[in-house]
Amino acid sequence: MNGAAERDESTTSTAAVDAVVQAGGPRLTALLERTESRLVELAAGHGDTLARHATATISAGGKRLRPLLVFLTAGEGFSEAAEARLVRAAAAVELIHSASLVHDDVLDAAPLRRGAPTVIAAAGRTVATATGDLLFSRAFAELADGGEIDDVRALSAAASALAAGELMQREDAWDATVPLERYLHRCELKTGSLFEAACRLGALGGRTGFRPPAPASGPPAGDVTTALAEFGRRIGLAFQLLDDVLDVSGPASRTGKARGTDLLDGTVTLPLILARERDPELAQLDLHGLSTPADAEQVCERIAATGALAAAKGQALAVVEAARADLPPLPPDQRHALELVAEGVVERYS
């Protein structure tokens, strides 16, 4: 399975995220720090076992890309009253992300994540499943405590999509003929939806309480929210596409895992989908026939030989470009920050 955390590690440039945070100044840094503290509190507040394992998962780092999107889409003019809502939203999104990582690791029986033992490795399947369930529940409890039903709606839609995407991936496993459209929809469900929710939560939260009125020529607030959510969806989609390219392109020294891991799992992704149009033998590929990393590596080479990797990257870059082009009218600094994040997603490919 191509777990979301591996994506985290491999796809987005840490330098780009750092640049965005730097540009955001002390207020953005303070909001991210409040989110971090809240995550630690939430991990600590539910018994020893959760504290141990959830803290290990939550606090082990990650770039906090989704919380960052919450704050960046909230804009610059948001009130202090909005801050609490945004911090809740940022923590909730990261909790859902963490929960999905813990469950992914259970499914993969993965030994390590971000260099540390996974919950399943440290404590077994039962604790890991329950830890994921608890992180998941806490995300909704956190938003419920905030009292904003729109926020709950946005997050529950994303959480449903995430699980539906995981199910779809299993449904399509080992099927080398999966249609492109279905693959793209799966990526939107699995990854795009939580990015979309982060941006929607930011846009909603940023309007809490007092805010300077939008310029008279600007679009209504609802349209801006929809447009920012769409931006998030596309960035998430591109994130997933590029991660799927990395799985085939490697090198392992950059991704931290062997090439073709997805193929060995029976997961068919964009490179193979594009390559099978170009190489008739790949169209006949029986994924069950791949049993060793060397087999997978060989298929990766064959996919690369068709030029499908460049084509797949091109599709992902086009998605990012469209996301940037369709950003709604925003204050220049906010627009710039969101563009930097978009660049960060693709930076390692340009």
Next chain:
Amino acid sequence: MNGAAERDESTTSTAAVDAVVQAGGPRLTALLERTESRLVELAAGHGDTLARHATATISAGGKRLRPLLVFLTAGEGFSEAAEARLVRAAAAVELIHSASLVHDDVLDAAPLRRGAPTVIAAAGRTVATATGDLLFSRAFAELADGGEIDDVRALSAAASALAAGELMQREDAWDATVPLERYLHRCELKTGSLFEAACRLGALGGRTGFRPPAPASGPPAGDVTTALAEFGRRIGLAFQLLDDVLDVSGPASRTGKARGTDLLDGTVTLPLILARERDPELAQLDLHGLSTPADAEQVCERIAATGALAAAKGQALAVVEAARADLPPLPPDQRHALELVAEGVVERYS
């Protein structure tokens, strides 16, 4: 693990539930049918894989005890406007229950539930974990769509408690010295919390829109809600205590599973906790030393010989009695229905 569905099957009398439904008349029947339809819709609406496995889980029956409690605690005078809210709440509670069953089965690698293959048996660990996650998410989406933040709050608290209880059970596994208080708290988390949420959701939903004013002498609505929630918590606690007694008392012909299943899982429950005070050798029991059903059976006999089973039943019955005694002032029919449910929980023991 002593999965909640086994509890469902073994502890509460179907006849008692039927009697309550009968007494509730066509309106209660209609609400339960609407809940059933909604559950089928929710299972069907998210792709083939979910439809197949979730429908199998959700539609395989169960007594719908939690939805029943939602409607019974809503009372008799609730408006038609409240019905939609209550049906959502009933469906959401049952979805959380179903999600926990699916995850329990994953942990147990259980082959059958309610006579049908479990999701994990039919489709493997990945699909089962994701199916549970999706049912879980759908529960929150269902409440978010209803727009009542108090409902989301009640359900997320219960979902968190459920997972925390599961974690606590793993934390305490194989420890024959676990304190009584800690065991009782675990039961409240694992089972009491969702019953509590069902009753709270019913009490909250029943007040939606128009409702005949309470008698001038009655307590304020908030107190009634709290009291009904407490009733639910205690009924759930008793439900779990009695299920734990059944695991030791058997007979297998009644429970559908071998005696001492919990002991073999390392799960220490009330009978052993009470018995170890009476039989010093049981206080020294090394649960890791039990490896066969015959070993477990032998410990069950030894526990029974101390009289601990009768004492444990007595504790559970006292909890139910306290729940009934502390019911708030209610219309006679509503009170009677809730008392019937309470009786149903203990019927097979009296």
